[in-house]
Amino acid sequence: MNVQELKRTANQVRKNIITAVYYAKAGHPGGSLSSAEIYTYLYMKEMNVDPADPGSPDRDRFVLSKGHTCPGLYGVMAERGFFDREELKTFRHVGSRLQGHPSMRMLPGIDMSTGSLGQGISCAVGIAAAAKVKGKSYRTYTLLGDGEIEEGQVWEAAMFASAKKLDNLCAIVDNNNLQIDGTLEEVNSPYPIDKKFEAFGFHVINVADGHDFDQLAAAFAEARTVKGQPTVIICKTTKGKGVSFMENNAGWHGKAPNEEEYKIAMADLERIGESL
């Protein structure tokens, strides 16, 4: 998949996010949209996963530590062929495999049930540690929110990952600078994020534009070369990216669009799609 195809896929993932959240009348579009390129790069380029064999012991693993942004994960899984796009409309409905936060027991392809912030990275650390014990070469990826890293457990996990030299672990921080109650600085600033991870023994890669596939490609390639320590890729992103009225608006952290807003959002994404 070339960069142009990745861009088109990310735009389709954004449409999938809006569709899922609109039909659910609930969900978290803002942080899903900000991670659309990250999800797309991971599932279309970076990770060794097979929708036909989602439980393969040698597959790469992905743990969505910021579980509430699963509309983005479901959005890319549909594009990767784990299930049909149509199923996105069942998101958050009774009986759906697409739970409000990911459930590994309900949806094949989900490597860990998450939703409670701070726990996913620890689970990813456990999965990475298991690879070391069993001598397996799979890599483990985990995506965190920048607000999520206010949870102390994230730093417990980071301390362990570097102490045990888990170079098969790649954490990604979606740094869209907004959380429910406002900007990170307004709530309880975790900055400087890079210096903190560096102090915890991580190889740190700053990505100036987390929506740029060339920058993402370079970052993930660099992460693979790191030995003896875990890597974190900190991506500057825009919350709500791609939907005009959601961009940089904390109000769209966890709210669904109404019918009129849905139409505007889809038209925005349609226009972006035509330009690609």
Place this chain on the structure above:
Amino acid sequence: MSEVKKIATRDGYGSALVELGAENPNIVALDADLAGSTKSGMFKKAYPDRFFNCGIAEGNMMSIAAGLAAAGMIPFASSFAMFAVGRAYEQIRNSIGYPHLNVKICASHAGISVGEDGASHQCLEDIELMRGIPGMVVMCPADYIEAKACVRAAAEHDGPVYIRFGRSPVPVVFPEDYKFEIGKGNVLREGKDVSILTNGLCVASSLEAAEMLAKDGIDAEVINICTVKPLDEELVVKTAVKTGKVVTVEEHSIIGGLGSAVAECLSEKRPTRMYRIGVRDVFGESGPAGELLHKYMLDGEGVYKQVKEFVKG
């Protein structure tokens, strides 16, 4: 009285874990800087490459254990009950319980028999917390032999398990060839006047109490309910029908533990007069284990007095 062999249940945990480690390469152990005390250190010594010391970070340890299980390992995670279950409750609930992962939470230093460390370290609510998590098996072994059997059964069981171990040496009540099964209680003493349902170190106290009651003409049936969940409801109802009076005895709060489990079962299936012996909604305190068990009436004499009063009343 002849000298009874005494050994702590946590020692049973350590030795069983070492045995299992030799049999199954997927077994790994985690601790939070208490490996010497919980006895997971015995596993660490035997299999250093399969042991993870997480440092003083219990919540992180539980989620890491979940990740290890998701990748096909069988993790045994240990700390003191207060921190394993109290500190890390939400990690156990969401990272282990909700995805029904194959993690064995093996907590030592439960109950007031922790002794001198006092109330901050005497977890009396662990059974209550673990029992509420769907799919969690909850066990409280009575002695070294049963502790080893529980650990072996936990390794064979597919799903999350909580096992509660104690710090203090307790009498060995089971024979070497004891056959243990998850979810099955066992009658240790037949009786017709009152049923004493118990587990953990209170099994020894209850057996002692039953002998004292016998001298007063009260014929007590003593039943070991090591598995609090799933509860052996058939046996609980059977003994309730037989004696018509049920007492539970546990080194745990009377709220939420074995007493509650039995009360829930009987109130639905066979309403029966009941009394719950345990720690009566208070925190513990510092002191030697034996003196505390006496003060909180969980030794043989304390159980005897309370059961006798209940039977007479």
